[in-house]
Amino acid sequence: MAKGIFITGTDTGVGKSIASATIALLLRRQGHKVGVMKPVTSGCLERDGKRISEDAELMAFGAGIELTPDCTPYLLMAPLAPSISAEKEGVRIDFGVIKEAYQRLAAEFDYLIVEGAGGLMVPLAGGLLMSDLAQHLGLPIAVVARPNLGTVNHTLLTTFSARNLGLVVKGVIVNRYPEEPDEVSAYAPHLISSLSGALLLGTFPEVAGEDDRARVSAVADRLEREPETAIMLREMFG
């Protein structure tokens, strides 16, 4: 059975896919069989008449695998809160369907990286939120956060809510950490880890790159050189 992690974020666009794909790539480079899952995509693409999740494709690039339908059970067109995207298509997101897909993947891989959509309080179906899905899958979470002003508030709101809902918080990844941090970014990781009680799993650097695949490779290359990275992976999956 795979060791799984649910990658959430303090918001949409904070770098969950980059972080998820980077973690997948780091584990793959260690020789592990890594599976990926994006249970719900809102804002998918259409290619050759097929719906595609770019987030899942990026994670699959990191993991070095081909996507199967189990990796992306719900591919919704509208880039909105998933409950609304689903409603527009007359679809109801069924946690049972997602769990069955998760379990099939978990039986196949050593590690399974699951990316949410948006943050933890994003609505999926009726009153059910992304946090409920993480709970239903029995997965601990890692929170991806920004390094700039406002991140302390957003990160503490996320970790406190997660714990109140009974989720296990493995820690926080501060993503897009600048090469030359200003005062805000210099204080943010310490403020977050000391006040949230959550572990600072890592700071992922802001990198240049032609596209997201190049960015994932660049982040992984940088992290691979740091001794803390092995500790991060151990804490995340231990």
Ligand SMILES: Nc1ncnc2c1ncn2[C@@H]1O[C@H](COP(=O)(O)OP(=O)(O)OP(=O)(O)O)[C@@H](O)[C@H]1O
């Ligand atoms: N470490 C990084 N260095 C440089 N650019 C980054 C980094 N992380 C993220 N980005 C930029 O931010 C964009 C958004 O990141 P990403 O798609 O991973 O966010 P997300 O949290 O997965 O969003 P969503 O909620 O849509 O799934 C990326 O396309 C990339 O341009």
Ligand SMILES: C[C@H](N)[C@@H](CCCCCC(=O)O)NC(=O)O
């Ligand atoms: C459209 C976004 N990219 C994302 C959904 C974000 C929903 C945010 C809802 C909200 O918090 O207001 N979808 C996705 O990751 O598949």
Ligand SMILES: [Mg+2]
């Ligand atoms: Mg994403």
